[in-house]
Amino acid sequence: MGHAAHGSNYINAEKGLMSWFTSLDHKRIGILYFCTVLFFFLCGGIAALLLRLELFTPNAAANVGQVFANGDIYNQALTYHGAIMVFMVIVPGIPSIFGNFFLPLQIGAKDVAYPKLNLASWYLFMTGATMAIATMFLNRVDTGWTFYTPYSIRTGTSVSLIVAAVFIMGMGSVLTGLNFIATIHKLRAPGMTFHRMPLFCWAIYSTSIIQVLATPILAITLLLLIMERAFGVGIFDPKLGGDPVLFQHFFWFYSHPAVYIMILPAMGIISELLTTYSKKTIFGYTAIAYSSLGIAIVSFFVWGHHMYVSGQSELAGVIFSFLTMLVGVPTAIKMFNWLATLYKGSIEFTASMLYAMGFLFLFVIGGVTGIMLATLPIDVHFHDTYFVVAHFHYVMVGGTLMALMGGIYHWFPKMFGKMYSEGLARMSFVFVFVGFNVTFFPQFILGAMGMPRRYFDYIPAYEQLNKISTVGSWLIGLGFVIALVSIIKALTSGAKAPANPWGAKTLEWHTESPPITHNFSHEPHVTEGPYEYK
Amino acid sequence: MMWLLSLINRANAQTFMPTEGSKIATSVDNLYGFLIAASFISCAILIGGMIYFALKYKRKSDNDKTAYITHDTRLEVIWSVIPLIIFLVVFAWGWIIYHDMRKMPENALEIHVTGRQWSWMTEYKNGVKSPDIVVPVGRDVKIVLASEDVIHSLYIPSFRVKQDAVPGRYTALWFRADKMGEFHVFCTEFCGTSHSGMITKLKVVSQEDFDKWLIEESEVSALPIAQRGAKIFQTRACASCHNVEGDAVKIGPSLAQSFGKTHNFEDGSTAQVDENYLRESILNSNAKIVKGFGPRSAMPAFQGQLSEAEVTALIEYIKTLSK
Numbered sequence: 001m002g003h004a005a006h007g008s009n010y011i012n013a014e015k016g017l018m019s020w021f022t023s024l025d026h027k028r029i030g031i032l033y034f035c036t037v038l039f040f041f042l043c044g045g046i047a048a049l050l051l052r053l054e055l056f057t058p059n060a061a062a063n064v065g066q067v068f069a070n071g072d073i074y075n076q077a078l079t080y081h082g083a084i085m086v087f088m089v090i091v092p093g094i095p096s097i098f099g100n101f102f103l104p105l106q107i108g109a110k111d112v113a114y115p116k117l118n119l120a121s122w123y124l125f126m127t128g129a130t131m132a133i134a135t136m137f138l139n140r141v142d143t144g145w146t147f148y149t150p151y152s153i154r155t156g157t158s159v160s161l162i163v164a165a166v167f168i169m170g171m172g173s174v175l176t177g178l179n180f181i182a183t184i185h186k187l188r189a190p191g192m193t194f195h196r197m198p199l200f201c202w203a204i205y206s207t208s209i210i211q212v213l214a215t216p217i218l219a220i221t222l223l224l225l226i227m228e229r230a231f232g233v234g235i236f237d238p239k240l241g242g243d244p245v246l247f248q249h250f251f252w253f254y255s256h257p258a259v260y261i262m263i264l265p266a267m268g269i270i271s272e273l274l275t276t277y278s279k280k281t282i283f284g285y286t287a288i289a290y291s292s293l294g295i296a297i298v299s300f301f302v303w304g305h306h307m308y309v310s311g312q313s314e315l316a317g318v319i320f321s322f323l324t325m326l327v328g329v330p331t332a333i334k335m336f337n338w339l340a341t342l343y344k345g346s347i348e349f350t351a352s353m354l355y356a357m358g359f360l361f362l363f364v365i366g367g368v369t370g371i372m373l374a375t376l377p378i379d380v381h382f383h384d385t386y387f388v389v390a391h392f393h394y395v396m397v398g399g400t401l402m403a404l405m406g407g408i409y410h411w412f413p414k415m416f417g418k419m420y421s422e423g424l425a426r427m428s429f430v431f432v433f434v435g436f437n438v439t440f441f442p443q444f445i446l447g448a449m450g451m452p453r454r455y456f457d458y459i460p461a462y463e464q465l466n467k468i469s470t471v472g473s474w475l476i477g478l479g480f481v482i483a484l485v486s487i488i489k490a491l492t493s494g495a496k497a498p499a500n501p502w503g504a505k506t507l508e509w510h511t512e513s514p515p516i517t518h519n520f521s522h523e524p525h526v527t528e529g530p531y532e533y534k
Numbered sequence: 535m536m537w538l539l540s541l542i543n544r545a546n547a548q549t550f551m552p553t554e555g556s557k558i559a560t561s562v563d564n565l566y567g568f569l570i571a572a573s574f575i576s577c578a579i580l581i582g583g584m585i586y587f588a589l590k591y592k593r594k595s596d597n598d599k600t601a602y603i604t605h606d607t608r609l610e611v612i613w614s615v616i617p618l619i620i621f622l623v624v625f626a627w628g629w630i631i632y633h634d635m636r637k638m639p640e641n642a643l644e645i646h647v648t649g650r651q652w653s654w655m656t657e658y659k660n661g662v663k664s665p666d667i668v669v670p671v672g673r674d675v676k677i678v679l680a681s682e683d684v685i686h687s688l689y690i691p692s693f694r695v696k697q698d699a700v701p702g703r704y705t706a707l708w709f710r711a712d713k714m715g716e717f718h719v720f721c722t723e724f725c726g727t728s729h730s731g732m733i734t735k736l737k738v739v740s741q742e743d744f745d746k747w748l749i750e751e752s753e754v755s756a757l758p759i760a761q762r763g764a765k766i767f768q769t770r771a772c773a774s775c776h777n778v779e780g781d782a783v784k785i786g787p788s789l790a791q792s793f794g795k796t797h798n799f800e801d802g803s804t805a806q807v808d809e810n811y812l813r814e815s816i817l818n819s820n821a822k823i824v825k826g827f828g829p830r831s832a833m834p835a836f837q838g839q840l841s842e843a844e845v846t847a848l849i850e851y852i853k854t855l856s857k
Contacts (some may be wrong), residue, residue: 377561
């Protein structure tokens with residue numbers, strides 16, 4: 001493995017910006033996603049901070065705000081916060097950055113199955129993302145990220161354009177999913193059986209299946225919405241005999257599985273982190289691997305739990321509540337397996353491990369509040385209140401984003417060949433974790449008290465908790481600034497990373513940091529499972 | 535079981551749920567109390583366990599040996615089956631309450647509530663219209679919901695009820711108020727500019743006061759024309775966008791001292807505020823938009839919504855605002 005002497009790793013193998021934009025190397029494409037997704041995260045994050053600032057106090061005069069001139073601008077900001085974070089950060093985030101970079105490395109392959117398609121996916125993603133951002137400078141959309149009809153049909157904003165943008169990003173997502181499925185089936189190194197794959201690969205595999213099966217539904221729904229707006233075909237518009245609730249069924253038929261597109265890869269990362277930093281084999285490998293698949297399958301049959309008060313029948317509500325409870329079981333299994341993994345381990349509190357433990361902490365709270373929301377009469381009270389806002393931030397931010405951060409610190413030495421300052425990285429965790437709880441825990445209480453979501457203004461009774469929440473958002477912001485500083489410092493002046501700084505067992509640590517273009521100098525032969533810490 | 539009940543009660547007192555206005559609200563809160571207690575126990579096990587292990591098995595040296603435990607079928611069955619049982623209990627308990635919520639009582643007082651951007655309108659069988667929802671205490675009330683434009687959602691936190699108002703179909707909810715008083719009513723389905731201003735009140739009064747109120751309201755038609763206009767101004771929630779005193783701007787222009795004034799419009803033209811201008815603006819607010827309120831008017835078009843007599847009454851009322 002002495003290729004470092006030749007000075008050829010994937011980063012310096014070719015020179016110039018164009019070499020990046022035309023690269024077919026899965027690692028370089030992973031880095032492209034890394035940069036673009038972080039940029040969009042910054043955009044969505046700024047919108048979030050502004051929203052929280054607006055909600056710091058209730059508005060004295062009707063429809064005049066502190067930050068936003070009026071309710072319309074607030075509604076636009078919440079739409080872009082949601083749409084950017086969902087479609088451009090959390091959904092593509094982990095699969096496109098770490099899936100691209102590490103899936104082939106972890107299974108001992110040279111690249112993904114279809115490298116050209118892989119690059120095409122990035123261009124589709126960028127085309128869609130650019131269109132979505134462009135609508136901010138045209139006629140800003142104010143529908144919320146869910147585009148519910150008939151509001152989205154009537155509003156005079158650029159709904160068609162942003163919906164087309166999401167359609168195109170969805171295409172990229174489908175192609176990436178196909179690529180990963182083919183890669184896992186066809187390109188595993190000799191000896192790398194399915195049951196020897198790292199759990200991150202299993203998670204990406206389950207995610208890809210959902211992406212390939214569910215995204216087309218969203219695409220069709222969005223096309224119908226565009227046709228409705230352009231030609232008035234009358235599918236969703238009640239004025240033309242359409243049914244606006246049908247849109248919600250179609251939308252959540254994709255968007256609920258999409259919740260698992262967001263969280264399954266995060267769960268995969270957590271399995272990697274917990275084993276590495278406790279130097280212990282995973283507890284219940286099979287249970288974790290197959291519970292991912294189980295979640296992926298059941299996730300297709302729970303969409304109606306977003307619609308308990310939409311006017312769907314009592315029977316439908318009962319069935320969806322029951323099925324939703326079932327999703328809780330594989331999730332609980334994973335939690336207990338992770339806990340058991342720590343038992344009798346050798347636990348090192350690196351920044352990555354702190355983020356992983358932060359994930360467990362927040363995901364438990366996201367999970368139990370999820371069970372509350374699955375319970376019919378409780379959801380009737382909580383639906384569309386801040387309780388729901390708090391719940392899905394605990395799952396999406398407390399879950400996916402914590403795992404993303406943990407993954408960045410875990411794999412950064414491998415991706416860039418540089419070490420970062422553990423001190424700064426840990427400090428970023430403290431601020432993000434504390435800030436997160438200060439921001440979102442009060443929102444559970446606000447929801448219980450009855451504060452509806454997507455409110456530009458609120459009654460005075462809600463003021464104090466909103467103030468606390470806003471202060472928390474500043475702590476989160478600071479945490480991410482510190483994280484950014486730690487990354488920039490590491491890139492500019494970090495020490496050279498060894499091949500395996502953490503003593504991890506999976507294959508990506510068996511090649512140098514950063515890896516050579518072809519990943520491994522000799523094709524790996526796998527003879528044991530991924531976490532054999534004996 | 536006593537300890538469980540007391541735990542539920544204690545959790546219940548700490549849930550920050552709004553005042554319980556009905557029996558169903560109490561049963562919802564009991565279930566919620568159980569869920570909170572169960573959640574605390576789960577968090578204590580999972581988070582507490584994690585912190586305990588993390589401290590106990592903290593790395594001492596790089597050569598630490600760890601236990602090689604791949605799985606334990608008995609444990610795995612236990613922690614799959616126990617959560618499943620708890621989830622199913624919660625599901626069934628929820629179903630029972632939900633069934634009560636969804637089963638419309640017979641002989642309920644039926645009232646109609648219609649949502650529109652951005653106000654609620656309640657209509658009673660005798661034709662009385664009100665921006666507030668007024669109901670008698672101790673009687674089953676069924677609200678039949680409709681929407682004139684986009685989806686809204688009627689939410690009364692104190693009664694733990696919520697139902698979307700969907701254009702093109704009727705939906706319904708019911709409750710039985712146990713105590714008198716005023717309760718918040720919110721719109722919880724995002725509906726545009728003033729979604730957060732689409733708030734009204736539920737007033738629970740005694741049966742006598744309710745009957746009296748209904749009769750008084752129905753006598754409005756006998757009032758002088760401008761007073762009738764004031765009433766319509768209130769019912770149609772015009773005041774949520776237009777001030778009637780002072781120059782302060784809400785969402786639309788202030789109507790104080792407006793009659794006879796000359797307005798400048800978005801398209802550069804001007805006109806004097808007279809009866810015909812007001813009539814046009816009420817029926818089609820986009821016809822002329824006062825400068826600074828464009829490019830599109832936030833006001834719904836009342837064409838087809840108001841009768842001739844109502845429009846006239848409104849204009850007469852607006853005229854009284856200019857003295």
